[in-house]
Amino acid sequence: MTVLETKSGNKVTAEQWRAISESDKSYDDQFYYAVKTTRIFCRPSCKSRVPNIANVTVFYHAEDAIKAGYRPCKRCKSGGYRLPDEEWILQAEAYIKENFATYLTLDVIADGCHGSPYHLHRVFKRINGITPLEYLHQIRMDKAKKYLRQTDKTISEIAALVGNANAAHFATSFKKRTNQSPKEYRNNHKSEVLQNETQ
Numbered sequence: 001m002t003v004l005e006t007k008s009g010n011k012v013t014a015e016q017w018r019a020i021s022e023s024d025k026s027y028d029d030q031f032y033y034a035v036k037t038t039r040i041f042c043r044p045s046c047k048s049r050v051p052n053i054a055n056v057t058v059f060y061h062a063e064d065a066i067k068a069g070y071r072p073c074k075r076c077k078s079g080g081y082r083l084p085d086e087e088w089i090l091q092a093e094a095y096i097k098e099n100f101a102t103y104l105t106l107d108v109i110a111d112g113c114h115g116s117p118y119h120l121h122r123v124f125k126r127i128n129g130i131t132p133l134e135y136l137h138q139i140r141m142d143k144a145k146k147y148l149r150q151t152d153k154t155i156s157e158i159a160a161l162v163g164n165a166n167a168a169h170f171a172t173s174f175k176k177r178t179n180q181s182p183k184e185y186r187n188n189h190k191s192e193v194l195q196n197e198t199q
């Protein structure tokens, strides 16, 4: 039996890896595979994107995957039940919080949460009152404000740290949401700190 060693030291057999890669339904009752980057576990037949083998851990029982901190998949119902929408949206929020600094689109987020972009957008908005992308922007703005207040990093450095490759675009979007440019926000806040210190 060929055993493929993954980075995490977990062993996935060549046969299991083939079943995962080909979404082979005949293996569904034999094992589950969990993916470190998404924290979701799936049945071999799941139609979700084939993960990087280095991030895969195999479990023989769904309960073991859950105990190890993995979440059931909405698409293949790996938890043995239909994942409640509320739970799925918590997954999406966690995914966005973990990945806000990287390039994210609705498609990328939906892919990471194993659902369709349309469905994610609709359910997220129904539960949270805002769309996944609005949620992402809020998180990015909050992080950016924190960097502006607490560090001396340049605007382009901060833009990059919050997932905006384009600093000008970041500044425009910041101003639209806060009515201040990043620089103004920083200056206003610094004078506030100064006032508090001299009181």
Ligand SMILES: [Zn+2]
Pocket: 041, 042, 043, 046, 047, 048, 073, 074, 075, 076, 077, 078, 114
């Ligand atoms: Zn799945």
